[in-house]
Amino acid sequence: MSRNEEARVRVGVVGATGAVGEVLLGLLEEREYPVSMLRPLASGRSAGSKIAFRGEEIEVVEAKPDAFDGLDLVFFAATGALSRELAPEVARRGAIAIDKSNTWRMDDDVPLVVPEVNPEAVDAHKGIIAGPNCTTIGCVLPLEAIHRAAGLESAVITTLQAVSGAGRDGIEELEAQQAAVARGEAPRPHVFAAPIVNNAVPLCETFRDDGYSTEEVKLLHETRKIMGLPELRVAMTCVRVPVPVGHSATMLLETTRPLDPSDARAALEAFPGVEVVDDVAHDAFPTPRDVAGRDEVLVGRVRRDLTSDRLWLWNVSDNLRKGAATNAVQVAELLLERGHLG
Amino acid sequence: MSRNEEARVRVGVVGATGAVGEVLLGLLEEREYPVSMLRPLASGRSAGSKIAFRGEEIEVVEAKPDAFDGLDLVFFAATGALSRELAPEVARRGAIAIDKSNTWRMDDDVPLVVPEVNPEAVDAHKGIIAGPNCTTIGCVLPLEAIHRAAGLESAVITTLQAVSGAGRDGIEELEAQQAAVARGEAPRPHVFAAPIVNNAVPLCETFRDDGYSTEEVKLLHETRKIMGLPELRVAMTCVRVPVPVGHSATMLLETTRPLDPSDARAALEAFPGVEVVDDVAHDAFPTPRDVAGRDEVLVGRVRRDLTSDRLWLWNVSDNLRKGAATNAVQVAELLLERGHLG
Numbered sequence: 001m002s003r004n005e006e007a008r009v010r011v012g013v014v015g016a017t018g019a020v021g022e023v024l025l026g027l028l029e030e031r032e033y034p035v036s037m038l039r040p041l042a043s044g045r046s047a048g049s050k051i052a053f054r055g056e057e058i059e060v061v062e063a064k065p066d067a068f069d070g071l072d073l074v075f076f077a078a079t080g081a082l083s084r085e086l087a088p089e090v091a092r093r094g095a096i097a098i099d100k101s102n103t104w105r106m107d108d109d110v111p112l113v114v115p116e117v118n119p120e121a122v123d124a125h126k127g128i129i130a131g132p133n134c135t136t137i138g139c140v141l142p143l144e145a146i147h148r149a150a151g152l153e154s155a156v157i158t159t160l161q162a163v164s165g166a167g168r169d170g171i172e173e174l175e176a177q178q179a180a181v182a183r184g185e186a187p188r189p190h191v192f193a194a195p196i197v198n199n200a201v202p203l204c205e206t207f208r209d210d211g212y213s214t215e216e217v218k219l220l221h222e223t224r225k226i227m228g229l230p231e232l233r234v235a236m237t238c239v240r241v242p243v244p245v246g247h248s249a250t251m252l253l254e255t256t257r258p259l260d261p262s263d264a265r266a267a268l269e270a271f272p273g274v275e276v277v278d279d280v281a282h283d284a285f286p287t288p289r290d291v292a293g294r295d296e297v298l299v300g301r302v303r304r305d306l307t308s309d310r311l312w313l314w315n316v317s318d319n320l321r322k323g324a325a326t327n328a329v330q331v332a333e334l335l336l337e338r339g340h341l342g
Numbered sequence: 343m344s345r346n347e348e349a350r351v352r353v354g355v356v357g358a359t360g361a362v363g364e365v366l367l368g369l370l371e372e373r374e375y376p377v378s379m380l381r382p383l384a385s386g387r388s389a390g391s392k393i394a395f396r397g398e399e400i401e402v403v404e405a406k407p408d409a410f411d412g413l414d415l416v417f418f419a420a421t422g423a424l425s426r427e428l429a430p431e432v433a434r435r436g437a438i439a440i441d442k443s444n445t446w447r448m449d450d451d452v453p454l455v456v457p458e459v460n461p462e463a464v465d466a467h468k469g470i471i472a473g474p475n476c477t478t479i480g481c482v483l484p485l486e487a488i489h490r491a492a493g494l495e496s497a498v499i500t501t502l503q504a505v506s507g508a509g510r511d512g513i514e515e516l517e518a519q520q521a522a523v524a525r526g527e528a529p530r531p532h533v534f535a536a537p538i539v540n541n542a543v544p545l546c547e548t549f550r551d552d553g554y555s556t557e558e559v560k561l562l563h564e565t566r567k568i569m570g571l572p573e574l575r576v577a578m579t580c581v582r583v584p585v586p587v588g589h590s591a592t593m594l595l596e597t598t599r600p601l602d603p604s605d606a607r608a609a610l611e612a613f614p615g616v617e618v619v620d621d622v623a624h625d626a627f628p629t630p631r632d633v634a635g636r637d638e639v640l641v642g643r644v645r646r647d648l649t650s651d652r653l654w655l656w657n658v659s660d661n662l663r664k665g666a667a668t669n670a671v672q673v674a675e676l677l678l679e680r681g682h683l684g
Contacts, residue, residue, distance in 0.1 A: 202656045237500075
């Protein structure tokens with residue numbers, strides 16, 4: 001980052017009061033991103049409230065076009081509708097929008113970036129850069145590590161997703177239902193399509209007519225775009241589980257060349273942003289509780305399928321951090337490194 | 343059951359005070375199994391306590407060889423060690439043992455029976471009949487339904503397993519940890535290798551040296567034996583989730599002949615013991631909460647893989663009922679129907 005180490009960036013955060021926004025503000029502090037000015041923004045409903053940043057209280061202003069004047073970089077950690085309306089306004093002002101929502105990911109003019117996988121993609125930006133869905137991020141790091149080691153032909157993925165994937169409302173719904181059950185009352189679903197306490201719900205987001213959830217289809221298309229493998233076969237089922245933070249997934253991978261589990265572990269361990277926790281002699285494997293608050297994707301249960309050359313993996317990642325805010329801040333760091341800011 | 347409708351069976355239940363034993367006693371009542379005499383048995387620790395059956399309190403006697411004298415049929419819903427020692431004592435007395443444990447399942451002289459799938463297997467019994475693991479039962483019904491419709495080549499399965507799969511101790515551990523977290527305390531694991539509250543733990547039972555859990559390997563070998571398909575390829579990862587009752591699984595199935603999702607739904611709906619709950623227009627899918635207390639395996643999320651001819655299914659079953667006690671009582675009913683008792 002030598003070239004830009006003096007750079008100071010005027011930063012906006014849309015959705016500053018949300019679950020991801022809060023983590024994002026903390027990461028900008030923690031990673032010492034060179035923020036010269038911070039402007040928290042939110043929909044009209046949250047405007048006027050205050051957020052804390054570097055020990056200061058800063059008032060949240062309403063997210064509307066002229067609120068982006070004078071900014072270099074704007075993170076969107078809010079609804080897709082807000083991104084659709086406002087990210088082009090950021091680009092029009094010569095600034096760069098880093099969007100966490102689903103809105104722009106598959107747009108041909110928008111790079112979809114996971115810095116460990118396709119950092120060079122940021123260079124083609126036209127003012128908007130998208131980050132993938134939290135589920136995709138946790139899977140695509142180990143997928144890329146295996147792809148570089150042995151070629152990736154296909155993946156069969158089942159995700160176990162935390163309620164915070166649905167934001168603060170998801171966390172509050174789980175907590176409210178846990179309290180209801182403790183009082184002997186029936187849990188009432190609002191955010192999710194069925195009670196999530198003491199349950200597993202095989203629907204993340206909403207159903208499409210073909211029987212897939214919108215969440216599931218993202219995993220196919222985003223993975224292909226990020227890895228630059230338009231023919232990659234990804235089969236997936238996404239399930240919501242009563243976990244506050246931390247998405248897990250089982251992945252069965254077919255590789256071009258057979259890969260020993262020990263070589264797979266070495267390839268994963270060497271990959272940036274991935275940590276291997278895998279020692280069956282000591283019951284060591286990663287869980288959502290272990291990964292909450294961390295930036296790495298943790299991988300364990302690496303083993304060969306009993307009836308083929310395929311490899312099983314289990315991966316967990318903090319869906320609010322690496323799955324959202326950390327990835328966005330890493331993209332912001334990459335923009336500095338590659339001379340797009342300052 | 344006409345031939346045996348007058349039959350009266352003297353029944354023993356080893357493990358009568360456990361999680362499965364309690365459900366089993368309830369099912370014998372509910373399904374009006376012709377019990378002429380009931381003898382509840384347990385390890386020395388629980389002997390002397392009382393259980394309720396048909397409105398009577400019956401004292402639990404210690405499970406030891408001469409306690410089986412005078413019985414026709416003995417259910418084992420206890421530890422594998424007790425089955426290993428005592429099931430042969432039942433057979434030696436000319437009675438039949440129906441064992442729920444892992445002990446005898448892969449023994450060539452012991453039929454492994456799921457009545458909807460391989461009822462004729464009971465005819466070869468030599469005094470011991472095994473029921474499969476609760477995880478296998480929930481999967482093997484839909485697998486057999488699809489196999490009969492289109493031929494089954496392979497299955498990729500990820501299970502999400504309830505804590506009651508580890509018996510009463512598992513339920514108590516989840517409840518204790520939920521209470522601890524509500525008090526702001528750290529959950530302490532005893533039964534499971536990691537905290538299970540608000541978490542997902544990719545280890546059911548114990549690890550083998552090859553990186554598989556003992557639970558996972560059962561799913562391969564038991565499924566092959568029950569379905570009579572010794573070459574069937576089953577790839578699996580088993581995960582424990584904070585659900586009290588009800589095992590779930592995602593299954594990706596490769597069939598010999600392509601099968602439309604609508605034909606798959608029809609085949610599943612027509613299969614005994616299976617019920618399809620699958621209507622994406624109304625967010626209808628089965629969850630563990632829906633299946634707890636029921637005897638059917640519920641199946642939903644039936645759809646074609648986006649990049650192949652394979653089929654995805656989601657199935658849930660009550661691991662204490664169809665996964666254990668119901669299957670055992672169905673085997674007992676089958677023994678009457680096929681003239682092995684009375």
